[in-house]
Amino acid sequence: MTDDVLSKVPTDLFIGGTWRAASEGGRFDVTDPATGEVIAQVADGSAEDGLAAVTAAAEAGPAWATTPPRQRAEILRKAWQLMTDRADEIATLISLENGKALVDAKGEATYAAEFFRWYAEETVRMDGMVTTAPSGANRILVVHQPVGVCVLVTPWNFPAAMATRKMGPALGAGCTLVLKPASDTPLTALLMAQILDDAGVPPGVINVVPARRSGEVVAAMVNDDRVRKLSFTGSTEVGRTLLKLAADSIVNTSMELGGNAPFLVFADADIDAAIEGAMIAKMRNGGEACTAANRFYVEESVAEEFARKLSDKMGAMKVGPGTADGTQVGPLVNEAAVRKCDELVTGALAAGARALIGGKVPERTGWYYDPTVLVDVPADAEILKEEIFGPVAPIVTFTSEDEAVRFANDTEFGLVAYLYTGDLARGLRVSEALESGMVGLNRGLVSDPAAPFGGVKQSGIGREGGHEGLLDYTESKYIAVTW
Ligand code: NAD
Helix, strand or coil: CHHHHHHHCCCCEEECCEEECCCCCCEEEEECCCCCCEEEEEECCCHHHHHHHHHHHHHHHHHHHCCCHHHHHHHHHHHHHHHHHCHHHHHHHHHHHHCCCHHHHHHHHHHHHHHHHHHHHHHCCCCCEEEECCCCCCEEEEEEEECCEEEEECCCCCCCHHHHHHHHHHHHHCCCEEEECCCCCHHHHHHHHHHHHHHCCCCCCEEECCCCCHHHHHHHHHCCCCEEEEEEECCHHHHHHHHHHHHHHCCEEEEECCCCEEEEECCCCCHHHHHHHHHHHHHHHHHCCCCCEEEEEEEHHHHHHHHHHHHHHHHCCCECCCCCCCCCECCCCCHHHHHHHHHHHHHHHHCCCEEEECCCCCCCCCCCCCCEEEECCCCCCHHHCCCCCCCEEEEEEECCHHHHHHHHHCCCCCCEEEEECCCHHHHHHHHHHCCCCEEEECCCCCCCCCCCECCCHHHEECCECHHHHHHCCEEEEEEEECC
């Protein structure tokens, strides 16, 4: 299947409804993290290509904004259907360029498609508001209008879902767009463009420009007055740079940035359920998720049992190439990702932590890191401060609810937090005290197209998913009326 999938995937830029080579003629390699082999060469967009895409999006804007919502919705629904029909092919492609196990890639393909179905449903429910001014002198009318041309920048860890989570609501709201996918995983984004084209999205409404010189290409587009929104998913570091860039032209921004999710386990929790949740929160995508549990805080009396059971489960996982039968943990995305995991684990071990399983880079071809569980991790270890983005679970013990909440909130990030407890009052009390945009209460998975996804503190600005995700691509217009 892999050769078949690769032979069909487009590798050029998609601008104005046509596939074209990059203006400077360049191409860049896409590699399979399981082997290091080049699997495709993709057109390397330039600033000029980015601006050509903005022109196409700007020209297509007025007609798309006034296309009846039902018609936009039907196209999104069709895109969901096509993605669902082609889920195996999409999953294989994700696995090939990103490395994740096919089982995770299939989950992503389904999740990604759901954004199209959800926003097909939301597109026809864009309610405005009418009310009487407190003075009684006039009516207050509020309508939601598409924000305009959007530049969407996405990461490599969910190459399909992070793109559809932006494109679905943008298209539903009546915006046109240019997508700049991550250079490690441009193929999935190009396949998404083909699917949207097949679903009937008119030329110019979506444009995809892979580019190795991301900074240059994105800056050229965001500095163009015709662009009215920048939606970014990626690291906090790059998000900070892009917020500064957006300040110059006062572009509307949405930022889905890094996380450092705490996973709290209280002694009154169902420990087996907590292990099950931990396996999802930690090991989905091999730990390469912004929502990945990054730090485990476990009440002292159950810490040994939790660590032992987690080690048993993580240690039994089958590691191998993402597309191979039975693989549960694929390689990390690239060499730098392996190096980062290794440095964080080595640092923790030097600071006094013990590895119950793993703790090293395995000797095999490809960018692998062994599933690792660390105990006796000092509360100030570097590994608790940074996104690990790999299959590593550091465990710290706590002795009181206050201490658990203090540990959890001791970070500049605030995307998601997880907690397990058998006491619902405690669960809700702690959920409210946690400084995060999302909480998994007795659950290891929060992502849902129907729910507002996003972070507080340095994890981001804005929400994707749910009805809020649609409003994020609109401006509210207030009309004061006397009648
Ligand atoms: P990254 O910030 O390195 O790159 C993200 C995107 O930005 C890529 O397309 C990249 O090419 C582009 N980019 C890089 N430098 C740029 C620049 N100077 N100007 C414009 N664009 C630039 O992130 P990554 O390594 O691809 O992804 C991992 C990060 O994404 C992690 O921090 C993870 O937590 C975060 N993430 C967040 C969410 C969320 O919803 N909050 C979801 C997934 C991933």
